[in-house]
Amino acid sequence: MPGADTKPHIIVFANEKGGTGKSTTAVHVAIALAMRGSKVAAFDLDHRQRTMGRYLDNRAATIKRTGRDLVIPRHATHDGENLARFTEVFDDLAAGVDFLVIDTPGRDDRFARLAAQRADTLVTPMNDSFVDFDLIGQVDPDTYKVTRPSFYSELIWEARKARAKVDGATIDWVVLRNRVQHIEARNMRRVSEALNQLAKRVGFRLVPGLGERVIYRELFPAGLTMLDSGEFGEMGLSHVAARQELREMMGALSLPEPALPLFA
Incomplete structure (x- = not known):
């Protein structure tokens, strides 16, 4: 595990398409x-939009308002304009931590590209649809076979090359399948097959993510997560299922963390 005198493990959540659960997932991983x-x-x-920043601000307000002992990462939001400011805040946050979790905009952004080049683990959440798949690859409209990678896959390829030139390190690119629906089985199968084809072609790992659940939206105003089970009463079956999804996702990300039980 990283120590105080070593570089932190940098986890970047990046997707140039919004609505994929990127910020919610980033907050849950950080917590x-x-x-x-x-x-x-x-x-x-x-x-x-600063969803991650507002989420953690809400959490800090809940701690102050209630006196509850909730863990909260040190956090900051970039101004989106100044490269010197980006470097200053990045270096400040990275000092003395084991992990730096970065949430990027759902659009093309030069600072998101810089963050991607610094990533140790790059997480691209996507919904199970060919609309989202189009960001990373294109398919034949009749056979649904992958015809070529899309611009975003090429962007990540360039980020990997840039990172290798800097320090010889590799970027572990993870495509996170969020909000998987339990309907339209044929479409799910086609998306899954296309993802497996593209993963072999451009080199990313597929990881199960978080489902589409109202609870995530309900927890946002108080800055709570599915890990704070004691803070929102007895859990129903959907809450239990959501926590299991989170367990599986954290395990599949294979981050260099202590081997301690989650949600003991």
């Missing part, structure tokens, strides 16, 4: 790592 005893910082690069 999960902090709950396992890691020192965690969070950097929100989306100065317009």
Whole structure:
């Protein structure tokens, strides 16, 4: 596990398409790592929407209002304009932590590209649809076979090359399948087959993500997560299922964290 005198493991959540659960997933990963005893910082690069920043601000307000002992990463939001400011905040947040979790805008952004080049783990959440798949690959309209990678796959390829030139490190690219629906089985199968084809072609790992659940939207105003089970009463079956999804996702991400039980 990273120590105080070493470079932190940088996790970047990036997708140039909105509505994929990117910020919600990023917050849950940051809180999960902090709950396992890691020192965690969070950097929100989306100065317009700043969902991660507002989520953690809401959490800080809940701590102040209620006196509850909730873990919270040190966090900041970039102004979206100044490269010197980006570097200053990045370096400040990265100092003395084990993990730096970065949330990027759902659009093309130069700071998101810089963050991608610095990533150790790059997470691209997507919904199970060919609309989302089109960001990373194109398919034949009749056979649904992958015809070529899309611009975003090429962008990540360039980020990997740039990173290799800097320090010889590799970027672990993870495509996170969020909001998988339990309907339209044929479409799900086609998307799954296309993802498996493209994963072999451009080199990413497929990981199960979080489902589409109302609970995530309900927890946002208080800055709570599915890990804070004691803060919102007895859990129903959907809550239990959501926590299991989170367990599986954290395990599949294969992050260099202490081997401690999650949600003990």
